[in-house]
Amino acid sequence: MFRILLWSVLAISAFACAKPEEQKPPNIVIIISDDHTRQAISAYGSTIAKTPNIDRIAQEGVLFTNAYVTNSICGPSRAVLLTGKYSHKNGFKRNSDSKFESDQDQFVKHLQAAGYQTAWIGKYHLGEDPQGFDHYEILPGQGFYYNPDFIVKGEGKVNREGYVSDLVEDAAENWLDNRDMDKPFAVVIGHKATHRTWLPDFQDLDRFEEVNYPLPDNFYDDYAGRQAAMEQDMTIDKTMIMAYDLKMYPDDSKDNNIVRMTPEQRAIFDAHYKPIHEELNALDLKGKELVEWKYQRYMRDYLATAESMDRNIGRTLDYLEAHGLDENTIVIYLSDQGFYMGEHGWFDKRFMYEESFSTPMMMRYPGVVEPGTKSDALVMNLDIAPTLLEAAQVKVPEDMQGASMLPVLTGKDKEGRKVLYYHYYEVGEHSVSPHFGIRMGQYKIIRFYNQVEGWELFDLEKDPKEMKNVYGEEAYAKVQEEMKVKLLETIKKYEDPDAEKIFHQKLESPVIEKK
Template identity: 40%
Template sequence: MADDHASKAISCYGAGINDTPHLDRLAKEGMRFNHCYVNNSICTPSRAAILTGTHSHINLVRTLDAKLDNRLPNLAKQMRSGGYQTAMVGKWHLGEGKAHQPTGFDYWSVVPDQGEYWDAHFIEDDGMKQVDGYVTDIITDKCLNWIDSRDKKRPFFMMCHHKAPHRSWECDDKHRDLYKDPIKVPDNFTDDYKHRARAAKVAKMRVAEDLTYFDLGLVQPDGGKRIGEKMSDLWNVYDRKIPAPEDVSKMKLMDREDGTIFTFSTPEELAEFKYQRYMQRYLRTIQSIDDNVGRMLEYIDADPELRENTLVVYTSDQGFFLGEHGWFDKRFMYEESFQMPFLARFPSQIPPGTVNDDLVSNVDFAPTFLELAGVPIPSYMQGVSFLPLLQGEKVEKWQQVAYQRYWMHNDITHFAYAHYGCRDQRYKLIHWYNEPLDAEGARPADGDHKEWELFDCLEDPLELFNVYHEHKYKEVRARMTALLERKMMEIGDEVVHDCEESDEKVGDDRPTLLSRLWSGKRS
């Protein structure tokens, strides 16, 4: 599993922006899911859902600040009780310390917080250790070493969780020259949000306005507000957003690596520079993931019995915006953030080269893996096994609904509104039910902006036009509202009208100050 890996940045999904031959092998030799969705589009809650098979209001990991109680039952514990050897390596992000460290694993080695791209620290049962090198390679080394040293007579379950391609997008040296040709800018990059809920317009995750000098590998000049808005006081960091002035004639940016100076003629030229620079850095980190997936497959394929009897899955903890709607980051229920990649190869059971268009969720992962392993699925799990779909069966009464709820009400960095909603094969319904606190901890003064959005994903795949109030969608609106209500009742979720009481202020999911000091990198 990767962190923040958009489906469009895997070449078998057909966007044509990069080349991932080893990930493509999983699709060629197995199955690609086009409609796999996250229950809560942010790192920590998604990881908790995958591990427990439950939604955020059940496992109580609703925001980035939340921590998973390691006394709770989970997938690894159930697999181990069924005779499996279990291991977890890489990004954990579900809390640190004895009360929150991984449990249910025979072996675990995880990075603190977000982890570092270079010379990363790893927390293990006997303390913290630093390992020199590039983190994607190191995580794979640790995984392969454990798989090789396992008891060969018993089955195993390995969770290999990469840090990449999470912000700040620092690539391996060997990939620094990749993707220098211009990458196609998304058709909705200049979205003006006119036909949408207010939540889209106020969000602060725009490529043109909210990326920082550190994000793009640029030297940050000295100065105060004139050089850019401070990212946030919350994390005690000093990185600033790169301005997007109307007059760009005095704007000069310098590459941190080679000192190249960039100048601009128009605001549009500056915005596209930021986009290209962002995409280059993002895609280069993914190239190391692809390389290491290749290493993993090479090891497995060297043993015909292991190859035939091993399910290999590749996914991400959520999707990610690659300039769509002008954004980077995730959080929202719009498709690029909501949809996760899911590739699966299992030669003995999954037909090669198959594509599935049924709707599945990350909450469904745990019961699917358990059923495949022949281990009982606990009654507490809310997900549904989609093993029959993996095996190529046509399930007539499959649940064609995906549910998301984003709980971070007080996001003072991205100003992303809390919301919940569902989608079926064609339509998507979203309810935006709060406004985040401002930097002073107060609600905006211009009134209540709780809003609904309805998208026809067939007629409007770019999700530019909210048709919730259009008369011709009256029946669709009623049907989707009923579908949403049924799903919320089924999983036991309900609207919290007063959300100020349940969460503290939440900023960006960036490395803590301690992690930044460890890595020796300051903005």
């Protein structure tokens, strides 16, 4: 009896003194789409789209209702994601003439050093020499929707038959199947969808043909008081191209999206679009009727293109669950920026106006984030790199300009950032003038330069659709001065010398004070 009692005491003591098992570092899956917007995601209350699989991430984690980007354009946004630094710091300001120096510091390199196995699969759009990844299979440049090429690490360029969203997911699952199972992993899955020219998967071509989408109430915006908006070239009316964008091709089309199809694929494609083209010719539409016809075609193709992506995001989530990975894997979904779905009569992005400046972002983090959480905190794509390093218990480099979102995720910080800083640099593309600015509280101030020189100020509480520029109005004189002071302070904080120089320049044609 004594011996039994002694062994019991020793066993209890040993259990009490044993160290608790260290929590394994979380796996990381980042899913980044292209030009997908909150207005087309049902988790954000969209009335024009249903995205059940993207919604799953929000339902099982947190939906960020105030997520934004630093520079609303494809490549620069991805550079910010990887570096945690603004465009003027990471060197990739513009798609048109910037080169991403992949040998610079990136969060994935720190994860690698900490024992993570890393990969980028799909659209990369930062050149063809990714660093910080044990494996990559990337689309050259923009890539193609049908039968795309991939650049595979160690193999070079390979061509694959099929639809791009399916092929990207296939490659991601193949890498997950063959990775080193003893290491935590971090994989970025880069979808081409929903980038222009919105080419749906064949099974989705007819999906929304019977749907008529309501025009946004500012579709026929006259841009009064907003010179930069007036001078842009990104309207559905004047900019959207019948053949290139809406697939109203002549029979001898040489479009690379089309000629790369197999005969069988082309037959399915033509069976869908040719009757639409014939009907258009018969209708002989003009004026607003033609503009609104183009809008409907745009919406149907865009949302059908999103359908396949959402389906494949569901495959990613199902894979994690089927392989017992869901309980210790962070999953983030975001787009490289927002996009216009006819607001102001536009498609595309670039502007610091809300539809483009904002981005969908949601995050599943089991054990940290309560399922079904909504956060109104101000966060940016800039913040993802430090967040993931902190979650992996890896030291965040001091020169990263983003801020970890973990205090927001754990409820310690309800507001997030106090100020959002933005700087867009592209010159000439869609005639959108370069500009920088901040959003703080209910106000947003923007300084346009280069093509258009001028200031804009918006009261988002009274004017959420940004139709009225109140810069120069006497009633907003105090707000205007406070916002300019805060803008200069923020420019200095993020060490943006070009913006600081422009900020101090006097306008050649100063804004006339409104009384």
